[in-house]
Amino acid sequence: MKNMQSLHKVLIVDDEEVICDTFSRLLDYAGYTCQTAQNGKEALRMLEQQHFSLLLSDINMPVMSGLDLLRTVVEKHNDLAVLMISGVDDRDVAINCLEIGAFGYIIKPVQMNELVINVANALHRRELEIINRRYNQQLKELVEARTQELNLAREETIMTLGKAAEFRDNETAQHTIRMSHYCQMLARQYGLPESQCELIRLASPLHDIGKIGISDTILLKPGKLTDEEFAIIQQHPEIGYRILADAKSESLRLGASIAYTHHEKFDGSGYPRKLQGYAIPVEGRIAAISDVFDALTTNRVYKSAIEVDKAVEILKQGRGSHFDPDLLDIFLQNMPTILRIKEQCADHK
Ligand SMILES: [Fe+2]
Ligand SMILES: [Fe+2]
Known part of the structure; x- marks a missing residue:
């Protein structure tokens, strides 16, 4: 004692x-x-x-x-x-x-x-x-470690699902990664709360998840699509929405919204619902710009990449018709960041 x-x-x-x-x-x-x-x-x-x-x-x-x-x-x-x-x-x-x-x-x-x-x-x-x-x-350290593990698992699951859909379309896995960073940057510069910007980054790889439901003969058809075939392709936003809409998690529900609205156009001429202006949710307006820019500036099986200057011109032509004008201005003002992301997440040769 x-x-x-x-x-x-x-x-x-x-x-x-x-x-x-x-x-x-x-x-x-x-x-x-x-x-x-x-x-x-x-x-x-x-x-x-x-x-x-x-x-x-x-x-x-x-x-x-x-x-x-x-x-x-x-x-x-x-x-x-x-x-x-x-x-x-x-x-x-x-x-x-x-x-x-x-x-x-x-x-x-x-x-x-x-x-x-x-x-x-x-x-x-x-x-x-x-x-x-x-x-x-x-206990705190254990909870933190488990939370980190869960977050990583969630992120990887979403990313993998997104990649799976892009692979069907012969797009590269890097497309989903670049696009998600473009989306996050744009959301931030637009002034959305940081938690929402992070969710947008997480959820945007799911934008084309609906392609899973489109048959290979149409999705991979070389050459021009008939009107009928194009109408089938245009179903992928709604299929994506239906896949994700019942999810309970915030990230998947946001993914549902992005999938549903990324082909809508600001003037109401997009698809599938012909939503107009601010009726298109902000995540859809953000994804539209990011998706088109990346599609234009990277090689695809059916086409070569075009120069960034040319892509910027095409985006500008869609200002107010295809794209939300304010968001497009912000996107173009942040070209140095966009190009850095493009460089860092370039396709593997
Ligand atoms: Fe799409
Ligand atoms: Fe895409």
């Missing part, structure tokens, strides 16, 4: 030397290792240099009051148990000390047993608090 106690160092702070000596002797006798300080400032200095388990402090002292010392150590040394000792039996002061964070309030004169019991109790509570804090920290 004595060995366990001697592991605990106690710092006694009192401006009266005789009290420091008395307490020191009493606690020494009970097996604790004690050191003393004459005032709060000195105590703080010692606490910076050595490790103590418990601080036993007088309240009325020159230089720095016991209450000020208590406030500082509660902030800076949260592994330290603090017991306050006072010659004044004042309930308000005692409650104040406990509220600030002291483990106890002892009134002088103090009996040896009373002192030792209070010290042992405070150290026991300190032990429990340290264990509890450590446990909470471990």
Whole structure:
């Protein structure tokens, strides 16, 4: 028992030397290792240099009051148990000390047993608090790690679904990645809340998920499509919407909206519902610009990429007719960022 106690160092702070000596002797006798300080400032200095388990402090002292010392150590040394000792039996002061964070309030004169019991109790509570804090920290880290894992799984699942759809159409996997970054950048510059920008990045790879429901003979047909075949291709937004619309998660529901509206045009001439202007949700208006720009500026099986300048001209021709004019202006103003994304996520040769 004595060995366990001697592991605990106690710092006694009192401006009266005789009290420091008395307490020191009493606690020494009970097996604790004690050191003393004459005032709060000195105590703080010692606490910076050595490790103590418990601080036993007088309240009325020159230089720095016991209450000020208590406030500082509660902030800076949260592994330290603090017991306050006072010659004044004042309930308000005692409650104040406990509220600030002291483990106890002892009134002088103090009996040896009373002192030792209070010290042992405070150290026991300190032990429990340290264990509890450590446990909470471990729990927090575990939750964070699991959340990260779940987020990654969610992101990879969405990305993989998006890629699967693009593969059917002989588009490259990089298309979905570039497009999702274009969408996020545009959403940010448009001033949408960051959480929504992140969701748009996450969900936009699903824009062509509906192609899963279009037959290969039409989807992969070389050459010109008949009107009938084109009408079938035009069903992919609605098929995509139907695949995703019942989802409970925010990202998949946003994916449903993007799938449904990425071929709508600002003047109402798009498909499938001929939505017009702001009736097209913002994520659909954002996806339309990003999707067309990427389709124009990258090689596809059936066509070569065109120069960025030429693509910009084509986008400008669609300002207000195909594309939301404000969003298009923002997209074009941010060309350096767009080109950086294009470069970083270029197709693998
Ligand atoms: Fe599409
Ligand atoms: Fe696309």
